[in-house]
Amino acid sequence: MPSTEPSHRQPARRWASLVGSIRIGQAVITVVLLVIGALRAAADGIPLPWVLALSLVFLGWYSGGLLLSGRTADRRLATWWLLGLTLIWLGAVAVSPEFVWLAFPLWLLAGFVMRMRWALLLSAAVLAVVLAAPLLHTGTTSYANVIGPVVGGVFAVGISRGYLELVRDGRERRRLIASLVATQEEMAALQDELARTQRESGASAERTRVSRDIHDTVAQSVSSIGMLARSALETDDQAQSTRALTQIGALAAEGLADARRIVDALMPAELESSALGDALARMLERLAEETGITATLHADDDLPSLGLDVEVALLRTAQSALANVRSHAAATRVVVTLADAGDAVRLDIVDDGVGFDATRWDAQGGPGSTGGGYGLRSMRARLRELGGGLDVESAQGDGTALSAHVPLRGAAPRRQVGGDG
Missing domain, CATH: 1.20.1050 (Glutathione S-transferase Yfyf (Class Pi); Chain A, domain 2)
Incomplete structure (x- = not known):
């Protein structure tokens, strides 16, 4: 034996x-x-x-x-x-x-x-x-x-x-x-501790990712649905009420799709079948249709391939910024520019709204701080993970200008969706 x-x-x-x-x-x-x-x-x-x-x-x-x-x-x-x-x-x-x-x-x-x-x-x-x-x-x-x-x-x-x-x-x-x-x-104990720490770190990173994605997608859709519902209740025009309900249905479907993709950790729905420029164009078109704000997009035609991580970060930044324009800016015009800056790609979003005290936010909402709005802090944190950053210029009554930049070397290969079977 x-x-x-x-x-x-x-x-x-x-x-x-x-x-x-x-x-x-x-x-x-x-x-x-x-x-x-x-x-x-x-x-x-x-x-x-x-x-x-x-x-x-x-x-x-x-x-x-x-x-x-x-x-x-x-x-x-x-x-x-x-x-x-x-x-x-x-x-x-x-x-x-x-x-x-x-x-x-x-x-x-x-x-x-x-x-x-x-x-x-x-x-x-x-x-x-x-x-x-x-x-x-x-x-x-x-x-x-x-x-x-x-x-x-x-x-x-x-x-x-x-x-x-x-x-x-x-x-x-x-x-x-x-x-x-x-x-x-002792080595076995250290390996167990390392594995536990890695699991906790991964769980924390995943919670951060999910919170950002929910804020930038589902939360913004729910906020827009609330605004459209209030406008529909306040009007006696049947055609305007019908139009608001149609928009609510579209936003609800979009929010549901985003929620499913967040759970599955897939790319945003807007990027599944088109480039970043096309996704931004549709977002601005919907913003103009729902709010009456004049929205303009300037995108370089020869923009290099950015990679999925960069496209997702810039798209989420645009979603969050445009949601702020919709909810807080009281703007009549917004201009979005997507440009190749040589060693980086830049996304600029400028509106003519009421603005805010950007110097106070930058002092309170910088890295490692708990100050500032969650949306702006989330944008900056997401971009910093890719080696980029976010610049904010605004003043009371003078509109707001956001400039997001990500180095092109941080771009990851774009994931293919679909295929020939």
Whole structure:
């Protein structure tokens, strides 16, 4: 059955298993050497009670140290334990030289427990005892009694230091794995936060777009419908009432179409089948028909392709400006100019209405401000998103001139509508 354990924990568990196997092997070697020493000592005529007592004391002290090492990592306590074990071994060697076999686990433990300089000192002391034991007990020795312990001691200390390096590497590896896992979790949290921020930013941008489009289209249509309805109620002329109702129906249909396209995030209805100049011409024609204001359009015939974003921005600007002319200006004439200004396209809308204090609006309604009318602020914000801007000139009783400009480099490719199928 496949393992469901996280992949980053599997190496750590394998490493812990390896370390545990080494410790078990060390304990097995110690017990085997203790048994060999005890049997040889008994065979040499050492009283069995002495052999058993020394063996059990050594084994008990050794086992207690193993249990203690599993509960604490205090190096000083482990050092004192090893020194006690060494004293017990000295007593056993004083009884029988056969117990010198236990020098090998002492050398291993010295390398494990002590710092390098103290481990070397203890190992040298143990080696001296091993070399002197045959002389003290039998009065003779051999090359094997010298070379064997020297090689065994060097080998044991080397193994123990290598084991410690492996342990350190394992700890460092576990630390690095834990750090990597924590970093991955932090990155995942940051990605979730970034995604949430992007969603919130996208939602905010979409709300701004919808509010602008509603203000520039549906709200203006509803405002015009209200004005036409009031004029129809105030007149007794049946023909004028019929004409107003017809215009209300047309505005309602236009507002409904705009509302559907706002929801679908499609282009304005006026741009679906014609260029910007034609859409502006129809808007002015309807304005003149509904209000009696003389409306004139001047559009360059050789205007370059603007792109959908620019056309939408300029069209919405014209819609909002003409709605202000209809509702507030009390104008008799409005002139709209769409011209190529070289590196930009300009849309100028000039009326001869009552005007307003443009300096006060510009001071209060600039970028980042909450002052000024929403329509003018919305126009300026929309144009700034494309790298353009809006200039307003007006004074009380002196009409209003709006000039919108958008750089041509900001134009996006015009989206094709319809097609050959």
